[in-house]
Amino acid sequence: MTEAAHEAGDDQLTAPGRPVAITPGQAALSGLRHPLVGILLLIGLCSAISGKPLDGFLIAVVAVLLAWDAARASLRGWPAYSGADAAPAPARPGDTGSPLRVVARRRAPLLAVTAGVTAAAAYTTIVGGFSRYSWPVTIAVVALGCLMVAIAWQGPLRSRPPLTGRPLRRAWLWALLLVAGGGWELSSLLQQPHLTTDSYAHPTISALSDPVLASHPGRTIFLAGWLLLGWSLASR
C-alpha cells in the first residue's frame, strides 16, 4: 500500500485531538446527509426482503460504519470523507541506486503479480466447484468481499488526476445508463410472480445467468471476471 493510501486513512483515523464520543443520533444525522448511506440502507433492506438476509445485514453494517465515520469527521471538524485527493503519487525509491537494487525492486511487482494470479486461479477454481448458495461458497465470497471493503476503507492505492472540465460535466451520461439498467432490472423484478420466484416473461439478469452458473466452468469464469473487476476497482 502506498503512502498516499495511508494518508487517506490517516486523515481521519489518527488526527490529533481527544477521542470523541458519538451518539447514535449524531451518527444517524451525519450519515443521512450522505446519499450513499441511504442508498446502501435501501439496498440492504431490498436484499433482506427478497430473501437475502445476509446481503442485507452486511450492507447495512457498512452503511452504519460510514455514517459513524461521517459523524466522527464532522464532530472533529475534518472535511468529511476526505481522501488522498491531492496527494501526489509517491516516488519509487527503487528507481535510483545500484543496478542490482533496481533489478531486485523491479522483480518484486512481477513476483507479486504472479502470486496474485496464482491465488486468483486457485480461488476461482476451488470456489467455482462449490454449489451456489452453499455455506462454503458463502464464506469464501463474504471473506473476500470484507477484505476488499477493508482495503477500500484505507484509501486509494495510487493517486490519479481528477475529472475536470467537459468530461466531468458529461459524467451524467454514465449515471443515466446505470439508472436505465437498474430501472429495467427493477421493472423485471417487480413483474415476477413473487420476489423470490423468477418470471420467464420478464427475466432478471440473475435469472438469465442461472444456466451459465449451473456448471463448474461457468462459475469459475464468472468468479474470475468478478475478481478482475474487484482488483481493477480496488487498485484505483
Next chain:
Amino acid sequence: MTSRELTIAGYLAVLAGSVALQIAAVRRPERLPSLGHVFTHVMRTRTGRVGVLVAWAWLGLHFFAK
C-alpha cells in the same frame, strides 16, 4: 416480439449504450469520460471507494451467497 425478448433487448440496449459510450470516451477523452475515469473520480472519497467496493461485493453475494 415476446415479453421475454423485449426484456432481454432492454438489457442489450443498455449494454450496447455502455460499449458505445466507452468507445466514444476512448476516442475523444477531452469530451467524454471513460467508465474507468468516472470510477476513479467517484472513488476519490472514502464514501465513494467503500460504496463502489460494496457494490462489487454485493454482486458476488447476490450470485453465490446464501
